Amino acid sequence: MFGKTISMKNGVMAFLALFAMFLLVVGCQKDDICSETTLTTPLLKISFYDNESPNDSIPKVPTNLTIIAEGAERNYRTRINTSEVSIPLRTDVDITTYQFILNAAASADDSTSVENKDVITFTYARNQVYINRACSFKMSYVNLQATLENETPIAENWIEDVIVLNSTIEDETTTHISIYF
């Protein structure tokens, strides 16, 4: 009789131990929140170069550059001074148009700087890639093309040339577009 009691106790203990393991496994599942470090839809990386430099290889910084997408309500970047910038492309359509405004005025009343607005249209095809249950899907882009809208006279454009270096956008490690001015 004593032996039976021990046996039942052992059995119950074994079961409770397994049940505790079960709770542990359930409790230790990863949160269904998309981690900040997960690589999602890549940005389009643009580098600016001096048009008159030998081999067109010297980076050049556009002065007070403001970038705004056509149809957008706010600037993507305002009066930045950098030779490299990464911009997002639309994920719902195969075309994104941006205005690149050189010497952008600090305010509407500021008449000291002479703004020069150039428009570049990016066209591409989109591929949808599954990441995981928390992050859902991302886009990668192929067949990227960039078209600079010519103004009349042509000297009105501050950008001289736009070259596509990488027509496939899967990450942000390399420059996709070079802009010469």
Add this chain to the structure above:
Amino acid sequence: MKQPLIFLFTFSLIWLLGIETIHAQTATDTVTYKERYGLRVGVDLSKPLRTLLDDNYSGLELLGDYRIYKNYYLAAELGNENMQLSESNLSVTDQGSYIKLGADYNAYENWAGMENMIIIGLRYGFSTFSQTLESYSISTTSDYFGPNIIDASEQTKGLTASWIELLAGVKVELFQNLYLGANVQLKRMITQTTPSNIDNLAVPGFGKTNDYSQFGVGYSYNISYLIPLYKKAKD
């Protein structure tokens, strides 16, 4: 949803073990005792309960076991589940049927006249199902263009999955021939076919899959009835 179910499970388990103790005290001993062998059929209670409580779930599972030798039982489960998973950026429905085949071992040394079980079991599971990608959003590095939410309703039919599972549980004879059981299951995926553009987020019978491993967990809370077929003396 998961927390109240776990609470319910734990609570009922304590209750169940209480009954076990009372039962043990009232059991009578006889010198020559023959053990009953037969077919036990039942239903999982947790799945219909979850169907009532959870709008995103419906399911039913039938189960059975057949005592073949001493403490060894052939065991099987047959079920159907429909699970809608609403993640923050993704909504998916998995639905289909499954079968689990395997064996149970009774690790509990019964007193004469008692037929309770502490079960260690092994199963092979197979499911055939469909997954519907209801809606999703595209994750972006920049929120400049706002969220892009797509209503898809893309259904992929004819998906299959197979897995093995280890289970541990109890089965207690409440009244004559009527058993109440509970168990937990640890599963490992062996094979699965997935839609071309996404993983299987859940598999009927397996439950929710894990993005980072092949393991899954499950539980059952069941009631079953023994149809006695013959008696055999205990060694």
